[in-house]
Amino acid sequence: MKGKGFTLIEMILAIVISSIVLLGVANFTEFGMRGYFGSVERFRLQTEARFVLEKLSREVRHAVPNLFPASVSSGCVSFYPIVDSGFYATSGADINFLVSDTGATSSSLQSMSLVINPTRPHTDISNLNNIYPLDSVVPPSVSAAYFSIPNGANTLVSESVGKRHYIFDSNNLVEYCLANSNLLTRNGVTISDRVMSENSTLSYQPADVQSNGVVELILEFAENNESTVFELDIQVTNVP
Known part of the structure; x- marks a missing residue:
């Protein structure tokens, strides 16, 4: 009866061919993984x-x-982020202004500064015109629903065309x-x-x-x- 099975040569050929196929699959998989991780990065x-x-x-x-x-x-x-903004008007020697924050008080504004018509960059903010620390701002009253900077208009060099002001924290x-x-x-x-x-x-x-x-x-x-x-x-x- 004729025996069945692989000869030695057939077995060696099968191992070599399988190795080549596995190597190709591994290289293809590695290439795909590299592409995936590259796209993720x-x-x-x-x-x-x-x-x-x-x-x-x-x-x-x-x-x-x-x-x-x-x-x-x-x-x-x-730069300085805007904390609040609004409109102002001069009244005699004072500057009266409104803010958008309805909950603003003189206490919450004390550490802030108000600027009108800023026009140029600077190296020292204390040397610029039209900047007013709000540490002595006058709060709104029953008869006047606006804040006020006493004698602020006396040092106002140039005004905003749109009568706008900006409030920021100089710190x-x-x-x-x-x-x-x-x-x-x-x-x-x-x-x-x-x-x-x-x-x-x-x-x-x-x-x-x-x-x-x-x-x-x-x-x-x-x-x-x-x-x-x-x-x-x-x-x-x-x-x-």
Whole structure:
């Protein structure tokens, strides 16, 4: 009776062919996994970049217009967030003003400052015109539903066309900086560690007769030898 089974040569051929097939499948799987993890890292990078750009854009657009301190160090942009805003009117030597926060009191405004018609960046906020600390503001009364700055009109250099004012905290300066080691920081706190600082720029262009102030930024985000460059001009939408 004829025996059944593999010969030695057939067995060796089967092992060799199976090994080749398994090696091909392994390489294909490895290639697919690399592509998957690469796409995940790429998505994370894009998500982080969008978060940084959106956060910076929103804060700049809601900052006190034209009150961007002239940065001593390059690669930094500084500004003051708006705490409240409203309209004002001069009455004799006083400045009377309204705020949007109906719950505001003289106590809640004591640590704030009010600015009218800010027009230029600065290095020292105490040397600017039309800025009034509200530590001695007069609160509304039964006969007058507005706050008042006594003798404020005497030092008012230039007025706002729309009679607008902005209230901000002079101790709450927000500063974004491109730092070493590929960091983008906000008041010294890292918000991204994937920004190629040497290939990125962050600056403020002051307002002129034709346009409002603009923050110009070029940010290069990099991960695993791949980089994406974002260029954006952020216009300060509020007007003096």
